[in-house]
Amino acid sequence: MPLTIETCVARHTGDRKEQQDRVALFAHPTRPGTMMAVLADGMGGHTGGAMAAEQVLLKARQNFEAYAPQSETPAHLLEAIINEAHLVIKLTRFTSEQDPHSTAVVFMLQPGRADWAHCGDSRFYHFRGSELVSRSQDHSLVGELQRKGRLDEAAALNHPQRNVLLSCLGSEREPRVDHGRQLPLVAGDSFVLCSDGLWGYFSDEEIGGAVAALSAREAAQVLINNARERSDGYGDNITVAIIKLVEAPVTVAARQAAAVR
Incomplete structure (x- = not known):
């Protein structure tokens, strides 16, 4: 059964003065059925975080448009995007007074397979x-404590150092880049990229339930609205990208052709 793609990206400033998250979806200019989603949560003073996050999107688009699978693996492409964005963000520290940093989640969909990579605590589901x-592992102090069995999920969501990152783009240390992939793909596969301003208010089950039950656009709206309600006026920037694979509708012509056989 052929598949079709349903997508949505959405953002909300939350209770912050500035939106420093960035998100984008774009199709490959010459390869049908190949697309990329990228999300970045910027940090670093007034406009500094937004500038860092913007660099992630710019580098993702540049490298993706030059992607040639004959000479480059998906994992290499995604890691290069994160590492090169990291270098550009570091260089901006010499030309500005900010101390810019960013997380990054990069996802590429091709016919029959999906690949992703991330650094920081923005998540991929x-x-x-x-x-x-599968779900990405947060490169944060709290995430590390969870992996060591010293915190459970409930305690992690309310930990006072939940926002302390152990790896991100723009820091002195090289970014930690984790990878994932899925092949083959089937109808019902959904992929979610989101900043901590969203996932911090939901269990995995809640996010999965909303995405499965609703269209991509409706799920994004419901999740953002509920995150705003649960934040009690202290919400961070919220950003989400949802990519759903659904069965392509059977056309009348296709049904008639099948009936003739």
Whole structure:
């Protein structure tokens, strides 16, 4: 059964004075069925975080448009985007008074496969229906404590140092880049990229349930609205990208052709 792609990106400034998250979806200029989603949560003073996040998007678009699978693997492409954006962000520190940093989640969809990479605590989720298949691991102090079994999920969401990152773009240390992939793809596969301003208010089950039950646009709206309600006036920037694979509708001509056989 052929698949079609349903997508949505959405942002909300939350209770901050400035929107420093960035998100984008773009198709490859010459390869049908190949697209990229990228999300970045910028940090670093007035306009500094927004500038850092913008560099992630610019580098993602440049490298993706030059992608040639005959000479470059998806993993290499995604890692190069993050590492090169990291270098550009570091260089901007010499030409500005800010101390810019950013997270990054980069996702590439091709016919029959999906690949992703991330650095920081912005998250990537893969659901099949409402069931969680995989979720990125936060490069944060709290994430590390969870991996060591010293914090559970509930305690992590309310930890006072939840926003302390161990790896990000623009820092002195080289960014940690984690990878994932899925092949083959089936109808019901959904992929979610989001900043901590969204995932910090939901369990994995809540996010998966909303994405499975609703269209991409409706799910984004419901999740953002609920995050705003749960933030009690202290919400961070909220950003989300949702990519859903659904069965392509059967046309009348296709049904008639099948009936003739």
